[in-house]
Structure formats: C-alpha cells, structure tokens
Amino acid sequence: MSEPPLDEEALGDWLSANLPGFEPPFALTKFPAGQSNPTYLIAAKSGEYVLRRKPFGPLLQSAHAVDREYRLLSGLSPLGFPVPRPLALCTDAAVIGAIFYVMEKAEGRPYSDGSLPGFEPARRAAIYFAMVDTLADLHGIDPQAAGLGDFGKPGNYFERQVARWTRQYRDSQTDDLPEMEHLIAWLPASLPEQARTSIVHGDYRIDNVVFSGTRLTAVLDWELATLGDPIADFSYFAMQWVLPADGAAPLGGLDLEALGIPSLDAISERYRSRSGIAVAARLDWYFAYNLFRLAGIVQGIKKRLLDGTASHANAAEIAAKVPVLAKAAWSFAQSA
Numbered sequence: 020m021s022e023p024p025l026d027e028e029a030l031g032d033w034l035s036a037n038l039p040g041f042e043p044p045f046a047l048t049k050f051p052a053g054q055s056n057p058t059y060l061i062a063a064k065s066g067e068y069v070l071r072r073k074p075f076g077p078l079l080q081s082a083h084a085v086d087r088e089y090r091l092l093s094g095l096s097p098l099g100f101p102v103p104r105p106l107a108l109c110t111d112a113a114v115i116g117a118i119f120y121v122m123e124k125a126e127g128r129p130y131s132d133g134s135l136p137g138f139e140p141a142r143r144a145a146i147y148f149a150m151v152d153t154l155a156d157l158h159g160i161d162p163q164a165a166g167l168g169d170f171g172k173p174g175n176y177f178e179r180q181v182a183r184w185t186r187q188y189r190d191s192q193t194d195d196l197p198e199m200e201h202l203i204a205w206l207p208a209s210l211p212e213q214a215r216t217s218i219v220h221g222d223y224r225i226d227n228v229v230f231s232g233t234r235l236t237a238v239l240d241w242e243l244a245t246l247g248d249p250i251a252d253f254s255y256f257a258m259q260w261v262l263p264a265d266g267a268a269p270l271g272g273l274d275l276e277a278l279g280i281p282s283l284d285a286i287s288e289r290y291r292s293r294s295g296i297a298v299a300a301r302l303d304w305y306f307a308y309n310l311f312r313l314a315g316i317v318q319g320i321k322k323r324l325l326d327g328t329a330s331h332a333n334a335a336e337i338a339a340k341v342p343v344l345a346k347a348a349w350s351f352a353q354s355a
Contacts, residue, residue: 140279
C-alpha cells in the first residue's frame with residue numbers, strides 16, 4: 020500500500036500564509052532517507068526550505084513528535100548550536116494529513132558512508148573530531164538556558180528508556196526473538212548510575228550531521244531527543260566503531276589508522292577532555308542498551324512496512340536487521 024500524495028495546493032496556501040518571505044511557485048521533492056519522519060525539499064521562488072512531517076497512518080504513542088523537534092530547534096538555534104533554523108510549525112493535521120514543520124536548508128551535505136571514501140586522511144580526522152566536539156558541546160548546554168528544562172524528566176534515564184523501548188517493541192512486535200526477551204529481563208536489573216542530565220540527541224551518527232568542508236554546519240533528525248544521560252548519547256555514536264562496516268555509518272573492521280579516522284580510545288579521550296564527563300573504559304553495557312533500543316526502533320519500521328505506511332525506500336532491508344541487532348545487543352550484554 021503506497022502513501023497518499025501530499026496536497027501541494029493546500030501546502031502552498033499554508034506556506035504563503037505562514038512562512039515569512041515565502042514566494043511560490045515551488046517544487047516538492049521527498050528525500051529518500053528519513054525513515055522516522057518523512058522529509059522533503061521545498062524549492063521555491065524565494066529559496067530552498069526543508070519540511071518534516073509525521074508519517075501518515077496509525078502511530079505508536081509518543082513516536083514521531085515533530086512538534087518536539089521544532090521546539091528543540093527553537094531552543095538550540097539562538098544559542099549558536101549548529102541546527103537548521105526553524106521557520107514555521109503547522110499543528111493542524113488537516114492541511115496535508117499530518118502535522119509538520121519547515122526549517123532552513125542547512126549549508127553543506129551529510130555523508131552516508133562512515134569511511135568517507137575519496138577523502139584525505141587529515142580531512143577524515145577533522146570531520147570525526149568535529150563530530151565529537153559538537154556532541155560534547157551539546158552536552159554542555161544548560162537545558163534551562165535553552166528553554167528546555169522540562170523537555171524530559173531529569174533522573175532515572177536508563178530505567179525510563181529501557182521501559183519505553185520495551186513498550187515500543189511490544190506494541191510493534193511481529194516475531195518471537197529470544198535475545199530480545201533476555202534483554203528485556205537483563206537490562207532493568209543491571210542499570211548503571213546516571214552521569215548527569217544533558218540534552219541528548221538520541222541518534223547521533225555521521226549521516227545525521229551536515230558538513231561544509233570540514234565545518235559541521237548542522238545536526239539533523241532530533242526526533243529521539245530528550246533530557247538524559249550524555250554517556251548514552253556518546254556511546255551510541257561510539258557504537259559505530261564496533262559494528263561491522265557495511266557502507267553506512269559503522270566502522271568496525273576498517274583500517275582506521277590508514278584512513279585517518281580516530282580510534283575509539285581517541286574519540287573517548289577527546290570527548291572526556293572537552294565535556295568533562297568520564298567515559299567508561301568498557302562500554303559493553305551501553306552498547307547492549309543502544310542496540311536494544313535500535314532493535315525497538317527498527318521493529319517499529321518493520322511493523323509500519325507490514326501495515327503499508329513505511330516511508331524509507333529501503334524499509335524492507337532495514338526491517339530485516341531486527342534479529343541481527345538483537346543478537347549483537349545480547350552479545351554485548353553477555354560481555355558486560
């Protein structure tokens with residue numbers, strides 16, 4: 020079952036009335052990536068913009084909260100943190116069939132392959148260290164100063180997250196996976212202490228940031244952002260160093276020294292030095308937690324695929340990763 024097309028006439032009327040400086044005509048092109056919230060380029064007479072909307076169809080509770088994304092961008096942008104400037108929010112689902120927001124188009128481009136093929140080693144190193152520095156800077160922002168003091172609950176982050184992703188997994192479950200059952204029992208019984216409370220991105224990796232040269236110009240895709248433990252965020256980013264390289268963000272098995280990509284130890288020390296947050300020598304528990312969470316997210320994609328509402332061009336390929344992620348998560352749990 021394919022998605023219904025957007026009502027471009029209704030969208031154009033809304034943009035003309037609500038987006039300062041907007042001038043039609045415009046063309047609308049859907050980005051092939053952006054599994055969580057479908058994302059479009061608006062190329063108008065007045066310039067280029069980006070639109071993100073909720074998916075059509077029935078959704079899991081609390082998922083795809085583009086209004087939360089818009090609020091977060093509105094809090095971070097005035098502080099100089101690299102995010103696209105938010106421009107307009109539509110909370111009336113009747114306009115195009117789902118709530119949406121419009122933001123500036125970020126300067127530069129994202130990279131889908133973590134090995135950064137074709138780049139010089141020094142440029143690869145600069146890009147990865149810029150990512151570490153930006154994440155550390157995010158974790159140093161006072162949520163109150165960003166107007167985000169109530170963006171999430173301040174304590175018991177891992178306990179709440181494990182419960183949330185267990186619930187999300189159950190709500191979209193389609194198969195019986197023993198590893199997921201083991202994790203659902205083990206994670207709540209082995210929770211680490213929370214390092215501190217910071218704004219966390221929740222999906223920080225190379226294909227969710229934009230670069231112009233070696234300058235990081237924007238962090239994208241804030242759907243999973245909340246207040247939480249910064250080590251959860253850092254370890255999700257660091258997890259790419261241990262997952263097998265597959266042409267996407269993971270780097271495991273590559274000759275990082277030859278590529279110029281800093282090692283896991285190097286990024287951990289860089290993060291610790293810039294953020295002041297001690298990073299555990301072994302991140303196995305955090306890797307198990309993040310892979311469990313990722314399995315829950317991908318299970319939601321699989322359910323939407325079966326329901327006919329999946330957005331990503333590679334949704335079927337992504338959905339097939341649920342048992343792989345579950346097995347990897349349980350392997351790290353056993354190491355922990």
